[in-house]
Amino acid sequence: MKLNAGILVVLAALAAATLAPTASAEELDGKTLFTETHKCNMCHAVPAAEIEAKTTSEKMKGSDLGGKVEVDFKTLAAYVRKAGELDGESHKKEFKGTDEELQAIIDWLGSLEAQE
Ligand code: HEC
Structure with missing residues (x-):
């Protein structure tokens, strides 16, 4: 019984560590920041995530993003x-936005497969 309780305590601590907010880019959702908060998809498509650029103006349009930002x-x-x-x-x-938001967007883009 004692051993089991010990294991439970360790598991609870691990769960708490995983769920605890760390106020970093990791807890931000880069995709939501990209499409909703900052509307980068106005001008940039992200083919790997099936996101299309909203603008039809070739002058406004940025390059397709997705993959590691160099x-x-x-x-x-x-x-x-x-x-x-x-x-x-x-x-x-x-x-x-903040540096953390930009980092979260970059991390999300970097997690995608670059498409030619
Ligand atoms: C009004 C249109 C517009 C919006 C909105 C916009 N961009 Fe851009 N962006 C451009 C254009 C045009 C370029 C220059 C052409 C290029 O390199 O893509 C560019 C370039 C970039 C580049 C450099 C690409 C490269 O490989 O050189 C990155 C990265 C980028 N934008 C990220 C973002 C992010 C992140 C957001 C949202 C926070 C955003 N953009 C919002 C139009 C836009």
Whole structure:
């Protein structure tokens, strides 16, 4: 009996550790942030997640996303916040979310299979 109770305590501790909020990018849902919170899918399709770009304007449209984001976080964060450029261009829309949200979006994109 004693042993079983011990195991239960360990299991409970493990469950608590798994469920406890850590206030990090991991607990944020990158897909929801992408499609609903920040509406990145206005302009970007994510073929691997069957998300289409909403805009029909070729001028607004960004490249298809999905797969590992090659740009380093600092550069990308500055770029999407319109505080920096990428290949001499600034982003079409200013990202107003937090670093954690951007990281969660990048993590979600990175979890997808890049499609050619
Ligand atoms: C108003 C249209 C628009 C919106 C909204 C938008 N983007 Fe973009 N984005 C673009 C355009 C245009 C480019 C430049 C062309 C390109 O490289 O995709 C771009 C470029 C990018 C790039 C660089 C792609 C690369 O490989 O060089 C990333 C990453 C990116 N956007 C992420 C996002 C994220 C994340 C969001 C939502 C927070 C977002 N974009 C919202 C239009 C948009």
